[in-house]
Structures are given as structure tokens and as C-alpha cells.
Amino acid sequence: MSCSLCGKFPRVFAKIADLFSTKLYNLNSLTVGPTEDITMSRMTISVLCDDATFEQIKKQLNRFIEIIILFSNK
Numbered sequence: 001m002s003c004s005l006c007g008k009f010p011r012v013f014a015k016i017a018d019l020f021s022t023k024l025y026n027l028n029s030l031t032v033g034p035t036e037d038i039t040m041s042r043m044t045i046s047v048l049c050d051d052a053t054f055e056q057i058k059k060q061l062n063r064f065i066e067i068i069i070l071f072s073n074k
Helices: 012-023 051-062
Strands: 002-007 027-034 040-047 067-072
Touching (some): 012 051, 040 051
Antiparallel strands (some): 002 067, 027 040
């Protein structure tokens, strides 16, 4: 599972969902919620995968300029 803080830019949710569908990652859930800072949103991503795939997902998510901080708890 990963959690990220991302800026409120148009289509961030769609871009991340598209990443998972094009790479055929097994996405369990993808949720977005507000934060205390109105310029950012919290995104929680739940995936089932091996460690190598999880590291690849983290690298690809870090390439998005909209993602400010990426936390993972695997």
C-alpha cells in the first residue's frame, strides 16, 4: 500500500489509474480525499504484488510531477 500527497491538478486520479491499467498492475483500491491544506489531496493506493513490482510502482509514481510526497508501508 502507498499513500501520497499530491497537488490538486486536473486529471491526477485518471493519470494514476491509467498507469495501473496500462502496466497491468493488480490494483485493489484507489481513493482520494482532502487534506488540511486545500492545495493538496491525499491518495491511498492498495496493490497486491511482489516486492520487485512494488518498487517499480513506487518509481513510476515518483515520476509524476503532481505527487509531492510518496509514503509506502509494505
